[in-house]
Amino acid sequence: MATVADLQYGQKGIIKDFTEHSLPVKLMELGCLPGNSVELLQIAPLNDPIYINLSGSHLAIRRSLAELIELDIIEETQAK
Template identity: 85%
Template sequence: MATVIDLAYGQKGIIKDFSEHVLPIKLLELGCLPGNSVELVQIAPLNDPIYINLNGSHIAIRRSLAQLIELDIVEETQAP
């Protein structure tokens, strides 16, 4: 199962589920819910925290928390 830390820069995914059902309420309030999109924006120099775009909100989350968010990775298709 892919998680947020498996995304490449600029790659997007759709939140599928959570490895553990304990996520901070603040993340849920910001839209970290199944079916919503997430995009990897940047990773800090020591690989923690991870900067993501979550439904238009840019937030930084710890790597350990990013591992709990399971995704379906969106494959970008090129227009002919």
């Protein structure tokens, strides 16, 4: 199963589930819920944190947290 941490630049996915039910409430309030879209925008130096567009909200999250969010990839990367 792919996770948010597996996305490449520009890839989009639809959140499917969480591998653990311990996501911060604030993240869920910002739209990290099954059925919502997520897109990888940037990766910081040393690969952590990652910058995502989560249903219109731009967030920086730790890679360890991104690994808990399962998704279905819906759009392949665009060449940059």
